[in-house]
Amino acid sequence: xxxxxxxxxxxxxxAQRAEDAAHAAGLDFFEVLFEILDARDLNAVxxxxxxxxxxxxxxxxxxxxxxxKGYSYxxxxxxxxxxNNDPTIAYLVRSNSLMEQxxxxxxxxxxxxxxxxxxxxxxxxxxxxxxxESNAERIKQISADQGQDNLDRMLDRAxxxxxxxDPYLPLQGPRASESVGRIDHARASFEAVLDGRPVRPxxxxxxxxxxxxxxxxLAFLIEHAPLEAWQREVLRVVRDEAYYFMPxxxxxxxxxxxxxxxxxxxxxxxxxxxxxxIDFADCHSGATAxxxxxxxxxxxxxELFRHADRLGHDLFRLxxxxxxTSFIDELVDEEFAxxxxxxxxxxxxxxxxxxxxxxxxxxxxxxxxxxxxxAGQPRIQLQEVDxxxxxxLAHMHDGRDLVLQEAGQLISNLAHLWGAPVHLLSLDxxxxxxxxxxxxxxxxxxxxxxxxxxxxPASPVERxxxxxxxx
Amino acid sequence: MGYEIYRIEKDRARFRDIVRGRLREDLKxxxxxxxxLGQRAGRTISIxxxxxxxxxxxxxxxxxxxxxxxxxxxxxxxxxxxxxGEGAGAAGEDPGQHMLEVEVEIDELAEMLAAELELPxxxxxxxxxxxxxxxxxxxxxxxxxxxxxxxRRTFKRALTRTIAEGKWDPAEPRVVPIKDDERFxxxxxxxxxxxxxxxxxxxxxSGSMGKEQKEIVRIQAFWIDTWLRSQYKNIEVVYIVHDAVxxxxxxxxxxxxxxxxxxxxxxxxxxxxxxxxxxxxxDQWNIYxxxxxxxxxxxxxxxxxxxxLLRDELLPRVNQFCYGQxxxxxxxxxxxxxxxxxxxxxxxxxxxxxxGRDEIAESIRAFLGRGR
Numbered sequence: 022x023x024x025x026x027x028x029x030x031x032x033x034x035x036a037q038r039a040e041d042a043a044h045a046a047g048l049d050f051f052e053v054l055f056e057i058l059d060a061r062d063l064n065a066v067x068x069x070x071x072x073x074x075x076x077x078x079x080x081x082x083x084x085x086x087x088x089x090k091g092y093s094y095x096x097x098x099x100x101x102x103x104x105n106n107d108p109t110i111a112y113l114v115r116s117n118s119l120m121e122q123x124x125x126x127x128x129x130x131x132x133x134x135x136x137x138x139x140x141x142x143x144x145x146x147x148x149x150x151x152x153x154e155s156n157a158e159r160i161k162q163i164s165a166d167q168g169q170d171n172l173d174r175m176l177d178r179a180x181x182x183x184x185x186x187d188p189y190l191p192l193q194g195p196r197a198s199e200s201v202g203r204i205d206h207a208r209a210s211f212e213a214v215l216d217g218r219p220v221r222p223x224x225x226x227x228x229x230x231x232x233x234x235x236x237x238x239l240a241f242l243i244e245h246a247p248l249e250a251w252q253r254e255v256l257r258v259v260r261d262e263a264y265y266f267m268p269x270x271x272x273x274x275x276x277x278x279x280x281x282x283x284x285x286x287x288x289x290x291x292x293x294x295x296x297x298x299i300d301f302a303d304c305h306s307g308a309t310a311x312x313x314x315x316x317x318x319x320x321x322x323x324e325l326f327r328h329a330d331r332l333g334h335d336l337f338r339l340x341x342x343x344x345x346t347s348f349i350d351e352l353v354d355e356e357f358a359x360x361x362x363x364x365x366x367x368x369x370x371x372x373x374x375x376x377x378x379x380x381x382x383x384x385x386x387x388x389x390x391x392x393x394x395x396a397g398q399p400r401i402q403l404q405e406v407d408x409x410x411x412x413x414l415a416h417m418h419d420g421r422d423l424v425l426q427e428a429g430q431l432i433s434n435l436a437h438l439w440g441a442p443v444h445l446l447s448l449d450x451x452x453x454x455x456x457x458x459x460x461x462x463x464x465x466x467x468x469x470x471x472x473x474x475x476x477x478p479a480s481p482v483e484r485x486x487x488x489x490x491x492x
Numbered sequence: 493m494g495y496e497i498y499r500i501e502k503d504r505a506r507f508r509d510i511v512r513g514r515l516r517e518d519l520k521x522x523x524x525x526x527x528x529l530g531q532r533a534g535r536t537i538s539i540x541x542x543x544x545x546x547x548x549x550x551x552x553x554x555x556x557x558x559x560x561x562x563x564x565x566x567x568x569x570x571x572x573x574x575x576x577g578e579g580a581g582a583a584g585e586d587p588g589q590h591m592l593e594v595e596v597e598i599d600e601l602a603e604m605l606a607a608e609l610e611l612p613x614x615x616x617x618x619x620x621x622x623x624x625x626x627x628x629x630x631x632x633x634x635x636x637x638x639x640x641x642x643x644r645r646t647f648k649r650a651l652t653r654t655i656a657e658g659k660w661d662p663a664e665p666r667v668v669p670i671k672d673d674e675r676f677x678x679x680x681x682x683x684x685x686x687x688x689x690x691x692x693x694x695x696x697x698s699g700s701m702g703k704e705q706k707e708i709v710r711i712q713a714f715w716i717d718t719w720l721r722s723q724y725k726n727i728e729v730v731y732i733v734h735d736a737v738x739x740x741x742x743x744x745x746x747x748x749x750x751x752x753x754x755x756x757x758x759x760x761x762x763x764x765x766x767x768x769x770x771x772x773x774x775d776q777w778n779i780y781x782x783x784x785x786x787x788x789x790x791x792x793x794x795x796x797x798x799x800x801l802l803r804d805e806l807l808p809r810v811n812q813f814c815y816g817q818x819x820x821x822x823x824x825x826x827x828x829x830x831x832x833x834x835x836x837x838x839x840x841x842x843x844x845x846x847x848g849r850d851e852i853a854e855s856i857r858a859f860l861g862r863g864r
Contacts, residue, residue, distance in 0.1 A: 082503030430547035
């Protein structure tokens with residue numbers, strides 16, 4: 022059943038029709054709840070990542086400022102916003118035309134089906150609206166106890182580390198991101214402090230991902246850094262929320278492709294009135310337009326599903342077991358690369374922008390895979406605590422160098438939390454480098470050890486593959 | 493959606509407070525740097541705020557390649573900007589945008605400037621209320637040109653008349669206006685309090701004014717403009733450069749032109765006077781001439797000509813005349829001494845020496861600190 026609290030009778034009817042059509046096509050989802058908002062309010066909800074009751078932070082205010090400015094200048098407009106939750110929540114924009122609302126609704130049912138069935142979403146918290154609310158309550162309490170400025174500083178430190186997670190962890194064993202109400206010493210001791218009870222000694226169970234070596238720096242810090250209870254709590258909130266959003270980064274192309282594939286099918290399969298066809302075509306082709314310099318995830322995704330459909334794949338199985346990397350690995354072949362005119366671009370050595378460099382489909386595929394692996398982030402492993410108590414991180418180098426100066430600023434936040442220096446090993450144009458952040462500031466030095474440590478281990482594609490069989 | 497959406501206003505307000513806090517802390521730095529120049533659009537200035545974005549792990553320069561889509565032979569140029577091609581999977585990131593720019597109203601920036609330099613607001617010149625003839629088409633009359641015919645009013649009257657005459661037939665609703673029905677728009681003039689000001693920036697661009705001297709002038713001019721814009725609704729800015737002859741230029745040229753040759757300051761003053769007599773009449777405009785040079789003039793005779801121009805023509809007509817002398821390797825600095833000697837008692841003449849960027853703030857305080 023679709024719930025539509027503040028929709029007009031007309032839109033309610035359309036929502037019901039779209040839902041019936043989606044069901045008939047074989048899509049399956051949690052209850053979907055539509056809510057209609059003005060563009061400005063939608064921008065506000067989007068600034069909170071889709072959760073109007075998320076914790077308060079000036080950073081969300083900044084995001085709102087940006088979104089709202091983009092909207093008022095006519096540069097960008099959010100059509101729809103869907104939240105992975107049970108019930109699935111979808112926001113519509115009041116200013117959209119009826120045809121656009123139909124399109125968005127059909128699109129939403131595609132996303133809702135994907136959320137429910139894709140394996141990468143399986144470990145996510147499905148009561149995230151409530152989880153966000155309770156996080157917000159805790160953050161509010163911390164702000165009252167510790168002062169807004171202290172909280173903001175801590176939040177900033179935690180937020181800049183939110184990329185240092187292991188995208189594959191949630192699928193290994195205990196659902197790491199689902200720690201609400203679970204074995205979580207940090208939270209228990211925090212509540213003890215709030216209630217004025219003595220803090221219990223740590224329980225033997227540790228957060229998944231907190232043992233060395235690990236990619237989950239936040240889990241390690243929560244378990245091992247010399248922090249106060251409230252600081253652990255902030256880290257925990259940031260980690261939980263980051264893990265919740267992680268699958269959306271890992272499946273952007275698939276998720277948008279799946280939703281676009283279905284909105285197109287459902288709308289042209291009967292939901293549209295004859296008079297709306299031209300407007301629909303215009304709107305759809307705008308959303309799936311390919312610009313030569315960039316890859317549009319909507320376009321790439323829908324073409325991949327259409328390609329799979331022609332090859333006779335079971336589309337529902339594909340949407341269940343893959344993330345973007347493994348999906349592309351399975352489906353991109355010579356025919357697809359040719360038909361979609363994919364190419365590699367490189368910076369023109371003589372200056373003056375970028376140019377088409379290569380159309381060999383294998384090279385293109387390899388480039389696509391490496392740019393999407395590890396959720397599109399540099400892979401940083403926390404390897405050891407050295408003899409002097411410093412943390413040693415290594416960047417698993419895949420041919421792309423890091424901006425070392427900025428990485429230095431990032432690890433200096435880590436050093437603050439760890440209470441001792443932090444080293445980051447990486448390669449810069451083949452030369453081993455060690456970035457160090459500590460009391461003496463940030464420094465970069467040549468380092469032979471880095472060459473040894475930063476060689477990439479088994480490629481993430483293979484890891485993704487093994488997961489696929491497991492799933 | 494209820495009240496919770498409006499929470500965003502609180503977060504937004506806090507974000508703005510934080511930005512303002514950073515700006516205020518950094519205002520001294522901005523007062524001696526070129527960071528804000530060219531950032532004004534209308535009544536807002538967009539200010540780059542460093543260190544407000546969180547540091548992120550980013551791929552660096554050697555990446556240089558990515559996947560695109562579209563036609564084109566190898567070697568064809570690809571559109572698109574920044575590093576955006578790279579992470580189609582990195583949703584919600586915008587890696588191109590490293591430095592956040594925040595828009596601040598001119599009034600707000602001026603307020604910060606005022607707080608920093610303790611500037612008083614400008615008092616209305618004299619006691620006379622300057623009025624101008626503002627006009628809008630708000631009135632009606634029964635005669636006028638066709639182009640100004642008020643369509644709705646005309647037909648409304650025609651309809652009323654038709655009904656009154658009993659000729660109205662709902663089955664055939666035809667209304668034909670006659671001459672008596674016609675109404676025309678009329679311009680209503682209303683006296684509006686005048687709050688216009690003109691800034692005349694005059695700069696010596698002779699050979700001795702180097703790059704650094706011009707930068708200093710630029711920064712000064714920016715802050716002066718900002719302040720005066722906050723004080724007057726309607727501001728015009730005229731840029732005049734001079735060596736041995738003076739001419740009007742646009743702002744781009746003003747700040748980048750490098751002439752060489754002699755210096756005849758009177759040429760600029762004469763041009764300013766001509767503008768004041770023809771275009772910016774003192775009964776309608778608040779007038780603020782600023783003159784920047786390194787203090788070298790062609791001859792003592794020209795200097796005395798300048799002094800008499802100032803005393804007899806310019807000073808009586810303007811709100812305030814400011815002379816900023818920028819130290820250069822070649823300038824003698826004589827002009828400032830001569831001015832002060834001859835006109836030191838004139839209350840609306842201000843001169844200041846700027847020996848380096850650090851003294852810009854001080855000179856601005858001198859220029860704007862009197863509230864004229």
